Amino acid sequence: MFISVSDASREYFFKDKGKTTALHKVNLEIEKGEFICLLGPSGCGKSTLLNLIAGFDKPTSGQVSINGEVVLKPSEDRITIFQNYGLLPWRNVLRNVELGLEAKKIPKKERRRIAEEYIELVGLSAYKNHYPAQLSGGMQQRVALARALAVDPDILLMDEPFGALDAMTRMSMQDEIERLWQEKKKTIIFVTHDIEEAVFLADRIVIMTPSPGRIKSIIKVPLARKRDRTGVDFFKIRDKVFAEFGLKDTVEPDYYL
Amino acid sequence: MMNILKKAVKAVVSISVLILIWELFVLTGRFEKSLLPSPAVVFTGIAKMIMDGTLFTNLKVSIARFLAGYLAAALAGVAFGLLLGWNKKVWAFIDPVIQVLRPISPIAWFPFIVLWFGIGDAPAVVIIFIAAFFPILLSTVSGVGNVDAIYMKVADNFGIKQPGLLFKIVFPSAFPHIANGLHLALGSAWVFLVAGEMVGAQSGLGFMIIDARNSLRSDLVLAGIIIIGVLGLLLDRLIRLLENRIKRQWGVISEERN
Numbered sequence: 225m226f227i228s229v230s231d232a233s234r235e236y237f238f239k240d241k242g243k244t245t246a247l248h249k250v251n252l253e254i255e256k257g258e259f260i261c262l263l264g265p266s267g268c269g270k271s272t273l274l275n276l277i278a279g280f281d282k283p284t285s286g287q288v289s290i291n292g293e294v295v296l297k298p299s300e301d302r303i304t305i306f307q308n309y310g311l312l313p314w315r316n317v318l319r320n321v322e323l324g325l326e327a328k329k330i331p332k333k334e335r336r337r338i339a340e341e342y343i344e345l346v347g348l349s350a351y352k353n354h355y356p357a358q359l360s361g362g363m364q365q366r367v368a369l370a371r372a373l374a375v376d377p378d379i380l381l382m383d384e385p386f387g388a389l390d391a392m393t394r395m396s397m398q399d400e401i402e403r404l405w406q407e408k409k410k411t412i413i414f415v416t417h418d419i420e421e422a423v424f425l426a427d428r429i430v431i432m433t434p435s436p437g438r439i440k441s442i443i444k445v446p447l448a449r450k451r452d453r454t455g456v457d458f459f460k461i462r463d464k465v466f467a468e469f470g471l472k473d474t475v476e477p478d479y480y481l
Numbered sequence: 482m483m484n485i486l487k488k489a490v491k492a493v494v495s496i497s498v499l500i501l502i503w504e505l506f507v508l509t510g511r512f513e514k515s516l517l518p519s520p521a522v523v524f525t526g527i528a529k530m531i532m533d534g535t536l537f538t539n540l541k542v543s544i545a546r547f548l549a550g551y552l553a554a555a556l557a558g559v560a561f562g563l564l565l566g567w568n569k570k571v572w573a574f575i576d577p578v579i580q581v582l583r584p585i586s587p588i589a590w591f592p593f594i595v596l597w598f599g600i601g602d603a604p605a606v607v608i609i610f611i612a613a614f615f616p617i618l619l620s621t622v623s624g625v626g627n628v629d630a631i632y633m634k635v636a637d638n639f640g641i642k643q644p645g646l647l648f649k650i651v652f653p654s655a656f657p658h659i660a661n662g663l664h665l666a667l668g669s670a671w672v673f674l675v676a677g678e679m680v681g682a683q684s685g686l687g688f689m690i691i692d693a694r695n696s697l698r699s700d701l702v703l704a705g706i707i708i709i710g711v712l713g714l715l716l717d718r719l720i721r722l723l724e725n726r727i728k729r730q731w732g733v734i735s736e737e738r739n
Contacts, residue, residue, distance in 0.1 A: 280634060298638045310631045313731045314653040324639040326649070355730060375639065 269437020
């Protein structure tokens with residue numbers, strides 16, 4: 225298996241009030257090229273799980289391994305996209321995208337060429353000399369995507385990446401990430417609390433519940449792409465997810481109007 | 482544009498009123514002319530200083546000292562600030578010493594400064610250095626301590642290691658803080674430039690005032706004071722422009738506010 229989370233727990237210890245379990249004995253297997261959504265309310269440990277896979281954090285017990293190797297620290301093979309973009313405000317778009325390439329010691333000319341290629345890919349060529357403060361939220365997230373893709377990672381880890389965007393921009397960004405996923409064949413693990421977002425994007429939706437954070441179930445989304453947000457099949461899957469969270473009224477009405 | 486105009490009008494009005502009050506006091510005739518020279522006499526004094534070149538000569542000397550002391554303080558303050566801000570454990574030991582040294586007026590060191598550095602340009606430069614060093618050091622340390630955690634995460638993720646981490650992430654991220662410290666330091670350095678030159682120099686703006694006092698020319702003393710004030714204001718405005726540009730760029734202030 226490509227990514228394998230086995231019995232991973234993450235506990236936080238406090239001096240005065242014992243411990244809280246952010247994640248309890250989670251098992252998850254992910255194949256190469258899969259689009260996985262971690263879905264759940266706040267406090268369900270979805271971001272904690274993402275951080276463990278990223279290597280920003282270590283499990284207190286159990287382990288995460290990728291390609292058979294245990295994850296101990298972050299790596300440029302798996303880049304995290306944050307909700308608040310994490311762009312460097314003192315660098316323009318071009319130089320932001322070049323950041324990861326600089327660390328890889330790629331020569332200046334080559335760096336520029338790769339950066340321009342990926343800025344083109346996210347449709348921001350006209351803005352390559354702009355600074356982050358001059359761009360809208362959606363555009364900033366595109367820059368973050370270009371920066372991540374430019375170092376050609378195997379895995380993209382996305383932590384509620386569209387959470388700060390308005391509903392319309394969100395949908396166009398969802399289309400965008402699906403397109404990039406199909407074009408670049410990355411494995412994507414995408415954290416969200418938006419059920420429709422998960423149904424639109426995921427091959428499999430990992431449903432998580434809080435206290436302690438754990439996986440409740442995994443729902444396959446066998447819909448063809450590009451998915452129709454208003455289609456009947458889409459609603460069926462969406463209803464299934466609603467039911468998993470106990471958000472669906474199970475009482476049948478006596479009559480329909 | 483309208484805002485700048487309005488501000489300028491306000492400044493002109495308030496300064497005119499001040500000069501008017503000053504003139505009225507003089508007109509009452511209750512003050513000895515040497516104790517309170519009239520505005521006209523003082524402005525003649527300023528004009529004379531400009532015309533005969535004394536102002537320019539002394540200004541040149543003062544600016545050179547100021548730049549030497551201030552730039553040295555900026556370099557040292559930022560360099561030490563980056564190192565100490567980064568090594569929190571070392572800073573925990575240095576911080577108490579700094580807190581004791583910081584409230585001491587640079588002028589208090591003057592006897593030692595003369596013993597250690599002699600006379601001439603050096604005492605004024607050292608005093609400016611001391612005045613500017615602490616605000617720059619402290620703001621740099623606090624800037625380095627306040628680097629947004631997300632930048633560090635991003636750097637970690639892309640495998641950016643030292644020294645790249647310091648120059649590409651930490652320093653630029655702390656830069657708005659540092660710019661603020663440079664601005665504060667500029668003000669206090671300017672104050673102590675004059676003080677330094679009054680106690681230990683034979684030239685410069687501060688000396689100009691002492692020289693006028695020694696020849697009992699209160700009009701020239703006041704003229705010198707006004708010149709120092711106006712130049713200080715200009716310097717402050719200049720660095721504030723730079724600082725605001727940096728802050729806008731860094732997204733610390735997104736829109737221009739009034």
